[in-house]
Amino acid sequence: MTDIKSIKLIEIPKISDPRGNLAVIEKDCIPYAIKRVYYLYDVPSDAFRGGHSHKEQLEFLIALSGSFEVVLDDGKTKQRITLNKxxxxxxxxxxxxxxxxxxxSGAVCLVLASGEFDEGDYIRDYKIFKSSKS
Known part of the structure; x- marks a missing residue:
């Protein structure tokens, strides 16, 4: 069973020089082949996104610009992580x-997903999510 300890904050390799930084995601940076890329932007500061869990899909979130908070919940424990780099x-x-x-303001969240969009992979009802954990 997946728990909050399975969540990982991963340093993305970067190349720095006087012209700026270049971050690189390839090979073993994340443990799956990327099947879908999408990004969130122009999200109002009082809005939230997500509100779901996945049955099979893995996701890697990056704050390309600005910052946002990610509230993670394994059904027993909650953790809040700020992404801003x-x-x-x-x-x-x-x-x-x-x-x-x-x-x-100006935040951009990039998501690298292990699967293409499949509505059947989502659990969008928190009560159903919680009952699946017991």
């Missing part, structure tokens, strides 16, 4: 409820 990503395994909130 484009060279750090949050690996969210299956079976973890997530909500994203407190978006700063």
């Amino acid at each position: 484009p060279n750090k990503g949050l690996l969210i395994p299956t079976g973890i409820w997530r909500e994203l909130d407190d978006f700063s």
Whole structure:
């Protein structure tokens, strides 16, 4: 069973020189092949995104610009993580409820997913999520 300890904050390799930084995601940076890429932007500061869990899909979240909070819940324990650096990503395994909130002005959240969109992979009802954990 997946728990909060399975969540990983991963440093993305970067190359720095006087012209700026270049972050690179390839090979073993994340433990799966990327099947879908999407991003959230222009999210109002009082809005939230997410509000679901995945049965099979893994996701890697990166704050490309600005910052936002990720509330993670394994059914027993909750944890809040701030993402605000484009060279750090949050690996969210299956079976973890997530909500994203407190978006700063100009925040961009990039998501690298292990699967293509499949509505059947989502658990969108928190009560059903909680009952699946017992």
